[in-house]
Amino acid sequence: MSSKSSKAKHIRDKWRSKSWYNVVAPSFFGNVDLGAVPAETTDQLIGRVVEATLYDITGDFSHHYLKLFFQISAMDGKTARTLFKGHEYSRDFLRSLVRRRTTKVDGLFNLTTRDGFKLRIAVSVLTLSRIKTSQEKIMRNIMIKIIKEKASVLTMDQFVQEMVLGKIASDIYNESKQVAPLRHVGIRKSKLINAPANVSEIVLAASTPMVEEIMEEDEIEGVTEVEQTVEVEQAAEVDDSVEQTVVEEVTEE
Numbered sequence: 422m423s424s425k426s427s428k429a430k431h432i433r434d435k436w437r438s439k440s441w442y443n444v445v446a447p448s449f450f451g452n453v454d455l456g457a458v459p460a461e462t463t464d465q466l467i468g469r470v471v472e473a474t475l476y477d478i479t480g481d482f483s484h485h486y487l488k489l490f491f492q493i494s495a496m497d498g499k500t501a502r503t504l505f506k507g508h509e510y511s512r513d514f515l516r517s518l519v520r521r522r523t524t525k526v527d528g529l530f531n532l533t534t535r536d537g538f539k540l541r542i543a544v545s546v547l548t549l550s551r552i553k554t555s556q557e558k559i560m561r562n563i564m565i566k567i568i569k570e571k572a573s574v575l576t577m578d579q580f581v582q583e584m585v586l587g588k589i590a591s592d593i594y595n596e597s598k599q600v601a602p603l604r605h606v607g608i609r610k611s612k613l614i615n616a617p618a619n620v621s622e623i624v625l626a627a628s629t630p631m632v633e634e635i636m637e638e639d640e641i642e643g644v645t646e647v648e649q650t651v652e653v654e655q656a657a658e659v660d661d662s663v664e665q666t667v668v669e670e671v672t673e674e
Contacts, residue, residue, distance in 0.1 A: 444471050444501045446478060446491060448627045449578040453478045455491065455503070463496040467621075470506055475585060486514035487585065492613075495621040502624045505581050507612040518605050524548045526557045528564040531614070538577035539615035542568070542584065542608050544593065549602040556600050563596045578627070584608050 439459040446453040455473050460466045471491050475484035488511055491503035519525075526546040533539050544564050571580060571589055583589050587607070594606040617623065 440499075442466060442496070442499050442501050444491070444493065444503060446473070447503055447505055447578065447624070449582055450478050458501070466493045466496065466501055469493045471503065475508075486511045489585070495624045497625060504616065504620060504624055505577070505613065507610070508585060509610040510607070515609060518545075518547055520547075520604070522551060523604070524550075524552045524557065526552075526560050528561050530565065530568055532568055532572040534572050534575060534577045534580050536576045537617045538613065540572075540577075540580070541612045541614050543610040544568075544590075545605070545607055545609045546593070546597055546603060547605040549604050552601045559600050560597045563600075564593055567592050567596070581611075584611060 436459075439461050441457045441459050442463070443457050444455040446455055455471050455477070458466065458469065458471070469492070471493065473489050473491065475487040475489060476482055478484075478489070487508060489508045490506040492506040493501045494504040495502040524547075526548070528544040528546075529541070530544070531539065531541050546560055546564075567589065571583065571592075575583065580589075590607045594603060597603060597606065
């Protein structure tokens with residue numbers, strides 16, 4: 422009995438020694454409060470990754486499918502400043518995009534922004550019907566061209582904004598739709614693979630909000646399924662083996 426009491430007391434004492442710190446999103450997301458985390462010292466917080474959704478930041482429920490990851494990189498008193506670490510579509514949303522007798526064109530690219538941040542991004546284009554491999558190749562070339570152009574002129578903050586809010590996907594959609602009818606275009610996943618050595622100083626220096634105006638959803642083509650869908654209901658529903666039928670290769674005619 423005494424051993425259990427001492428164990429419970431030890432746990433309570435352990436939590437009493439912790440303090441709570443507010444975690445905020447990067448300045449280009451408006452320094453939105455992402456919640457609070459406990460730690461005994463501020464050093465324990467550096468490097469910790471916090472997950473949120475774009476809905477938590479914009480308040481727009483249509484953005485609930487986009488998961489964002491932020492890494493704590495600097496402390497400002499009781500406030501933990503974060504760096505964008507990456508994003509991805511939720512699994513349910515990605516599965517909902519799948520249709521039979523269509524083609525999913527994927528592209529995986531590494532890029533370096535104007536201020537030296539290195540990202541790896543995955544772009545997906547979903548068509549309304551099956552297309553040829555030659556058309557897939559043209560679409561990938563369009564992806565590469567637009568992404569390289571953006572990365573060469575935009576900083577990390579600017580690139581992430583355009584990527585997450587759909588501007589880059591919209592540009593890809595507008596050019597790719599001339600190759601074949603499309604149903605959805607999006608950057609489904611990204612990951613920060615390298616950052617400058619003085620990243621903590623950059624995060625603190627950028628702590629003043631400088632948010633660009635959030636684009637209205639109806640101004641962006643090809644961002645969500647609702648906006649760019651010319652719904653063609655298929656007689657057959659997607660079965661449990663949908664993961665194996667996401668990409669259907671079509672040989673040259």
